[in-house]
Amino acid sequence: MIYISDLIHHLKKCPEVFFYNQETHPEEDLQTSVLLLDIFRRVYGDFSVDDSELPSVTADLEDDVNHLTSMQLACWFFSFDFFKGQPHLVPKIHQFLFEDLKQVCAYVKSREWVEDEDRAEEFIRLALARCEITPSGESTIEAADRLEALDTVKRQAVLKETNESMERIREIRRQMAEKKARESANVYSRE
């Protein structure tokens, strides 16, 4: 049993230290990879498991600060008790972190995951969908529909498409505005 509302509550309680990154705290020795391996071990349910048993992280880490910070936030998220001791989720979480989250991080700032209600829900639903977990009280179809409604990547694609036609409208607006500006220029002049 896992409720979206509980997860939202948990996600929003994320301690500030998880948002530390090289840009905000250059003095700190921040090791996202260590944090990731720790959370994998927690989900795995065995802290003595060897690194080789876990998915590789260091090779996949890039310099995208926003993605790294979002992954740190995800580490907090997966520390929720529900995920503890479910080793079959580890590869899925890895996929979520390095594929799904990476893709959506191109459009969403890490802070938005906790500050914007919709983005928080999107984060959670994206993670649950990847882990093939249906939230309590929802059918699989309902959960998929809700995720689709919140899907930033999909919305961005639609908006980019829409904006092409909107660009034409804007052009018309711009011309109309210029025309109006010209017309309303002070034309008081004497004979």
Place this chain on the structure above:
Amino acid sequence: MEDSLENILLKWKEDWPIAKLNWSPYVKLREPVWCLSSEEASYEGLTGSFAMIRLSDHRIVIDLEKIHKEGIVDFSVEVLAHEIGHHIYSPANLYDNAILLSRIRWGLADIEDRAPFVANLYTDLLINDTLQRKKNLNMAEVYRKLKVEELTSKTWMFYMRTYEYLWKLERGSLVSINGGLSAAIDADASLAASLIRSYSKNWLDGAGRFAALMYPYLMEDKEYEDARKVFVVYLDSEHAGEGGGVVAGLAEMDLDGIAGAIDPREEAVSVHGESKAATSKAADLGLDKLKDSGEGPQQRYLDPGKYVDLFRQVNPKIDKQELINNYYKEIALPHLISFPLESTNPKSFNLPEGTESWDVSDPMDEIDWVETAIGAPEIFPGYNTVKRVYGEEDNDAENKKPLDVYIGIDCSGSMGNPSKRFSWPILAATVIGLSALRAGAKVMGCLSGEPGSFMETEGFRSSEKEVLSVLTSYLGTGYAYGVPRLESPFGKPRKEKSHVIVVTDDDIFRMLKSEDKTNGKTNWTIIEQALENAGGVGTLVLHSSRNWHEEEVKRLKDMGWHVHYVTNEQQLLDFAAEFSHNHYHART
């Protein structure tokens, strides 16, 4: 039917306090105007919808017959709380309603006539979201009950899908997903929901964005007409400002409003949350040019045409002349001199002039006991009592008052219509006129475009409305100010002295040379005698160059006229401020 409507009325009356409590226990609002029939509601101005608000008298009108017909009798608290929300949340008052419409208009270039419709939808979203999410009222069920037939209006789909997003409802619970709900509409609705939440407190700041979001849905006349048909039952605040008079402060350009007319689609297309719109903002939408289209001093004001259009939406019943008066008054006000301090009473009644009988109806303290006792040793009140009589005492130092002023404006064909385009001469006249009125002087205004027509106040007036109504009118006839007009106030010497100002251009010399004679006088004679009879300072404000008509100008100066040249329109304003200051600043 009649009986059940009575019962409905009782139930709704009972629920009125509960609806108010949803907002605050301190809400002071009169009970709605309950209409038992739609005919009665129509008399109150309610047609189409089952409820409406009036900001002018803070009332809510409820059509109970329509409510019964629409099957929403059980939603008394929801409906009443919604209407209360319009009064205390959005738009709340006449001023915010006017600002809301003004901001929405910036987002609806060339389809500004749709602003009240958009404003109604926007405020409904804000109120309903608050009531559903924070007050736990079932607003969604009201929409389900009122669900109109299967619709293809994109505006409807966008709007209802927004509610689904706001309230996390299952897709299709308020709008059919088989009706052509495209991915684009879905994306727009998601943005609208986010906007409503983000701007729920500073809702005026989100109005331009909402308008920009709705723009493509309302661009086509057909789609707009379809949308109106669908939404007609929900439109409860479109004419909320009707009958509310003039709202001050709207002549100035609302730069925040213009900057806020950003398309959320632009903002949303982002990389790492840094939207394109955030950097390009108004410039990208061509709105920077709109900013430059300001009129008047420092180009800070709307042009009068836009001002009138805006107010026609705020209050459709308003008188256009009243608006134009207010427009020039608002722009003139910062340039007026401060109101002179009244320091004295010009006449005093303290000169003893003997005695007269004191009557029992007079105040006791008026009895002059000494004089009464001198007249008769026995005192019979009302028979032999006397009181002191005082005469009027003139005090030269205190009696001085500012001279009246005559303002003649050339309103010939070359002059723009001040109700359509901003006019510097009219602003100058307004500054002088208002400053004089403030100082206690009387003003006579005259517009003249001759040969042709003229318009003037009935002599010297102290009514701001009368003066401004003449000064801000328009003739557009003839070629110059008609000098014979000066005959009207100054044909004979005036008892009260007056300043004379005529704002005109080079054509005045053609008029002066004109051979036509009025009462056997030439125009040169008229202008000379007018100044003499006025007794004050005569000023000719010429939109001309110093090098032209030197001979004629010298002749005018010899008569005593001051000639003030202006080579651009703004100098008219500078002249007006200087003139007001010199002649009305101090009443000594």
